[in-house]
Amino acid sequence: MIELTQRDQIVLEAIINDYIETGEPVGSRTISKRSAMNVSPATIRNVMADLEEMGLLHQPHTSAGRIPTVKGLRLYLDSIMRSRQLGGHEKERIRDALQNRPQDITELLRGTSRLLSQYCRQAGVVLWPKLSIASFKHIEFLRLGPFDIMVILISKAGFIHQTHIESKEEIAQAELDKYSLYINEILRNVPLSRVNQRIREEMESEKALFDRLFSRALQIVNRAIQYAIEDSEIYIEGQTNLLDNPEFAHVEQMRRILQAFEDKSKMIRLLDETLKASTGIQIVLGTEGELLREWQEMSLVSAPFRRGDTPLGVLGVIGPLRMDYSRIIPIVEFTAEFLSQMLEIADEG
Amino acid sequence: MIELTQRDQIVLEAIINDYIETGEPVGSRTISKRSAMNVSPATIRNVMADLEEMGLLHQPHTSAGRIPTVKGLRLYLDSIMRSRQLGGHEKERIRDALQNRPQDITELLRGTSRLLSQYCRQAGVVLWPKLSIASFKHIEFLRLGPFDIMVILISKAGFIHQTHIESKEEIAQAELDKYSLYINEILRNVPLSRVNQRIREEMESEKALFDRLFSRALQIVNRAIQYAIEDSEIYIEGQTNLLDNPEFAHVEQMRRILQAFEDKSKMIRLLDETLKASTGIQIVLGTEGELLREWQEMSLVSAPFRRGDTPLGVLGVIGPLRMDYSRIIPIVEFTAEFLSQMLEIADEG
DNA sequence: TTTAGCACTCTTTTGGGGTGAGTGCTACCA
DNA sequence: TGGTAGCACTCACCCCAAAAGAGTGCTAAA
Numbered sequence: 001m002i003e004l005t006q007r008d009q010i011v012l013e014a015i016i017n018d019y020i021e022t023g024e025p026v027g028s029r030t031i032s033k034r035s036a037m038n039v040s041p042a043t044i045r046n047v048m049a050d051l052e053e054m055g056l057l058h059q060p061h062t063s064a065g066r067i068p069t070v071k072g073l074r075l076y077l078d079s080i081m082r083s084r085q086l087g088g089h090e091k092e093r094i095r096d097a098l099q100n101r102p103q104d105i106t107e108l109l110r111g112t113s114r115l116l117s118q119y120c121r122q123a124g125v126v127l128w129p130k131l132s133i134a135s136f137k138h139i140e141f142l143r144l145g146p147f148d149i150m151v152i153l154i155s156k157a158g159f160i161h162q163t164h165i166e167s168k169e170e171i172a173q174a175e176l177d178k179y180s181l182y183i184n185e186i187l188r189n190v191p192l193s194r195v196n197q198r199i200r201e202e203m204e205s206e207k208a209l210f211d212r213l214f215s216r217a218l219q220i221v222n223r224a225i226q227y228a229i230e231d232s233e234i235y236i237e238g239q240t241n242l243l244d245n246p247e248f249a250h251v252e253q254m255r256r257i258l259q260a261f262e263d264k265s266k267m268i269r270l271l272d273e274t275l276k277a278s279t280g281i282q283i284v285l286g287t288e289g290e291l292l293r294e295w296q297e298m299s300l301v302s303a304p305f306r307r308g309d310t311p312l313g314v315l316g317v318i319g320p321l322r323m324d325y326s327r328i329i330p331i332v333e334f335t336a337e338f339l340s341q342m343l344e345i346a347d348e349g
Numbered sequence: 350m351i352e353l354t355q356r357d358q359i360v361l362e363a364i365i366n367d368y369i370e371t372g373e374p375v376g377s378r379t380i381s382k383r384s385a386m387n388v389s390p391a392t393i394r395n396v397m398a399d400l401e402e403m404g405l406l407h408q409p410h411t412s413a414g415r416i417p418t419v420k421g422l423r424l425y426l427d428s429i430m431r432s433r434q435l436g437g438h439e440k441e442r443i444r445d446a447l448q449n450r451p452q453d454i455t456e457l458l459r460g461t462s463r464l465l466s467q468y469c470r471q472a473g474v475v476l477w478p479k480l481s482i483a484s485f486k487h488i489e490f491l492r493l494g495p496f497d498i499m500v501i502l503i504s505k506a507g508f509i510h511q512t513h514i515e516s517k518e519e520i521a522q523a524e525l526d527k528y529s530l531y532i533n534e535i536l537r538n539v540p541l542s543r544v545n546q547r548i549r550e551e552m553e554s555e556k557a558l559f560d561r562l563f564s565r566a567l568q569i570v571n572r573a574i575q576y577a578i579e580d581s582e583i584y585i586e587g588q589t590n591l592l593d594n595p596e597f598a599h600v601e602q603m604r605r606i607l608q609a610f611e612d613k614s615k616m617i618r619l620l621d622e623t624l625k626a627s628t629g630i631q632i633v634l635g636t637e638g639e640l641l642r643e644w645q646e647m648s649l650v651s652a653p654f655r656r657g658d659t660p661l662g663v664l665g666v667i668g669p670l671r672m673d674y675s676r677i678i679p680i681v682e683f684t685a686e687f688l689s690q691m692l693e694i695a696d697e698g
Numbered sequence: 699t700t701t702a703g704c705a706c707t708c709t710t711t712t713g714g715g716g717t718g719a720g721t722g723c724t725a726c727c728a
Numbered sequence: 729t730g731g732t733a734g735c736a737c738t739c740a741c742c743c744c745a746a747a748a749g750a751g752t753g754c755t756a757a758a
Contacts, residue, residue, distance in 0.1 A: 025750095025751090027750070027751050027752085028751075028752080029750085029751075039700075039701090040700070040701050040702075041701090041751090042700075042701055042702070042703095042753095043699085043700060043701070045751090045752070045753075046699095046700090048752095049752095049753085059752090061707085061708060061709075062706090062707050062708060062751085062752070062753095063706085063707045063708045063709075063749095063750065063751050063752055064708075064709080064750080064751065064752085065750080065751065065752090104511060104512075104513060137491065138489075138491055140487075140489055140501075142486065142487055142503065144507065150503075150507060152489075152501065152503070152509065154491065154499075154501070158493065158499060158511075160501065160509060160511055162453060162507075162509055163453075164453060237611075238611070239607070239611070240604055240607045240608045240611055243600060243603065243604040243607070244604075248600075249600055251592060251598055251600065251603070254592065254600070254603070255589055255592045255593075258588065258589045258592070258607075259589045262586075262587075262588070262589060374720090376719065376720050376721085377720075377721080378719085378720075388731075388732090389731070389732050389733075390720090390732095391722095391731075391732055391733070391734095392730085392731055392732070394720090394721070394722075395730095395731085397721095398721095398722085408720095408721085409740095410738085410739060410740075411720090411721070411722095411737090411738050411739060412718095412719070412720050412721060412737080412738045412739040412740075413719080413720070413721085413739075413740080414719080414720065414721090
């Protein structure tokens with residue numbers, strides 16, 4: 001662990017603050033003038049040289065100021081920065097924006113993503129992962145063709161998932177209706193993650209033994225839920241906000257970043273990982289996450305939202321390494337918290 | 350109407366072809382060498398001067414070549430250009446890409462959009478407008494709370510629409526189940542556009558008079574379908590392809606264009622208009638469409654897809670004014686045609 | 699330990715001259 | 729009279745050199 005003196009910390013923080021604000025390399029003069037402590041540029045230069053030796057700062061070229069390295073940012077985030085508290089009316093603004101959303105959960109999530117993007121002036125992202133945590137509410141079978149069944153699965157929170165299943169034998173709508181009646185009965189409120197188990201139990205019970213048809217229904221449900229569980233939705237909004245950042249002025253970088261957004265499956269994996277990794281706010285900086293390899297100059301601030309203790313999904317903000325973390329972190333934190341509350345309510349019906 | 354001599358046309362076409370290829374202003378020398386007719390640059394220059402006077406060409410600065418104006422492009426598209434025929438294996442490629450799509454209609458449409466974007470190396474777009482043309486397949490009511498009902502509407506083509514409805518009186522799930530049974534019966538295969546009428550008929554019939562409950566159900570359906578009809582889905586893919594075009598090298602332009610994409614409602618209106626306007630391929634150039642005002646340097650090639658004679662939606666390609674229309678037009682045309690066929694099949698179940 | 703001073707480095711900006719592509723015009727030719 | 733050759737002219741673009749500016753490292757002094 002790196003040991004920093006009090007002054008080292010102050011200088012590092014001042015440099016990072018200034019860099020976050022301007023995006024330019026920061027010189028010793030600036031720090032000397034801005035920072036509260038009265039020391040000359042020359043002194044600052046000595047400190048800076050030390051910090052550079054520790055790998056916390058970096059000099060683009062000999063006669064330029066310093067910019068923080070990823071390592072420096074990390075240290076800053078972990079042990080120096082104090083998050084601003086969100087003001088009351090800022091919280092109000094977030095609450096308002098989410099509460100006035102239509103009740104359709106898809107729109108709620110998309111709206112959350114948009115809110116984050118607008119409020120932080122970066123790209124906002126919401127991952128609603130797999131229904132694995134959701135509870136069963138309703139299932140419906142529709143016959144599309146002799147062997148072709150559409151399965152519509154609805155979770156308690158109101159999320160819809162549709163799957164197509166091919167049946168091996170011909171099947172009538174009337175039969176399907178019987179299935180759904182039966183299945184809706186036995187699976188009511190069962191968490192999707194336990195549906196599998198519940199079905200196994202059911203199939204071992206007498207009823208299923210008597211009726212081959214119902215066991216077929218159960219198999220279909222099993223498959224449908226398998227698909228549903230593997231499916232995730234991701235909502236990325238406000239990508240164009242990133243264009244405002246001077247660090248992405250070059251078209252080349254821009255392309256790389258926007259292309260990364262187009263590959264949703266990779267984004268899903270990345271966010272999914274952060275979901276598993278932590279229960280609180282999490283920050284992934286450029287080179288740190290393996291999956292961010294494509295855009296080393298980017299950074300992700302994310303927080304899970306949950307029902308009770310069970311995480312449901314992740315939301316966050318994606319932007320350049322140079323972001324106003326002290327502002328963005330509390331926003332992300334609060335939004336996650338508030339979204340959790342909203343979902344709690346939505347799930348009680 | 351502008352009258353062009355044979356030679357004027359040949360020169361205009363040659364200029365546009367060269368411009369489409371290179372993106373640079375075209376000089377008289379180039380045309381003189383490339384074009385089949387043996388005339389000197391000086392002669393070409395005279396013709397060019399004429400064309401410029403007619404407003405078909407434009408000179409960025411005194412000592413540069415000419416580029417076609419929107420008016421020139423329009424004339425070219427309307428009366429000079431001959432579309433290339435699509436080769437058999439090109440058609441095959443499109444067929445393959447669409448046929449191997451999952452049967453989920455959302456994925457089919459998104460896939461079509463992606464196909465167009467990849468194949469034309471521009472942005473692809475598919476509008477699935479309003480269910481107004483679709484036929485009723487199935488409806489399902491789910492009780493979310495005492496007064497809160499989720500209505501799930503499924504069209505024959507497999508499109509799902511969910512709406513939340515607030516009921517004035519408390520309502521039980523058992524009751525809702527009765528509703529859906531009844532309504533699924535009376536609305537089977539009715540085009541959504543005629544549901545309204547059908548419901549009115551039903552409400553006037555004896556049955557409804559006897560049962561206040563069912564008339565309530567009908568009202569709920571009516572509202573749900575109202576919402577559904579006003580809803581459209583738009584799938585835009587491959588936006589980053591646009592970054593490859595040298596004309597968008599400047600970040601400013603890029604931002605404006607990508608921002609226009611983010612405002613989906615405007616895109617929907619634009620495409621919706623082309624759907625109403627024409628039954629065949631349609632090209633909107635920069636300044637022509639009012640809605641394209643934000644990006645005058647863009648152009649849209651679109652074609653409706655349909656079932657029988659009824660248009661279902663629009664698909665197309667969005668790119669710079671300088672696009673290889675002779676290639677893109679037949680691609681868009683064929684894709685629309687083939688998608689229509691696929692939907693025809695999907696709708697038969 | 700801090701500071702002032704100074705030489706040095708490297709980027710960025712500015713301006714001017716050269717180059718090349720392309721034009722418009724005029725005179726000439728079939 | 730339509731086409732062509734020639735020529736002067738106009739710009740945009742590139743290159744280079746010089747100047748400006750920001751910031752550093754080092755040394756010597758407080």
